[in-house]
Amino acid sequence: MPLTRLKHDYFEQEGIHFLMSDEVGNTVTCRVTHEALRDHAERVRLSGSDSAVFEAYRELIEDLASEAFDIEGPFDQHGRVLVTSEAIARITRSA
Secondary structure (H helix, E strand, C coil): CCCEEEEEEEEECCCEEEEEECCCCCEEEEEECHHHHHHHHHHHCCCCCHHHHHHHCHHHHHHHHHHHHHCCCCECCCCCEEECHHHHHHHHHHC
């Protein structure tokens, strides 16, 4: 069941937290780790804050969050859908 962006807003804390919704309208909290954002920025030679990297690659990160939700993980210790450095690297290597 794919997720869609719920709000444009997000906040920065140990990475970026953002909200999405499932197809029946339930809110799903997601997080991309600081390490994932830094690793990806290094791979693509992008300088800037976690927010800048998130904004530049938001669609990719949201797609990965949706994929993680569909396969039931990974999740962080608070139950948020987690986008990891490994997930981003896997997708960008295959592109």
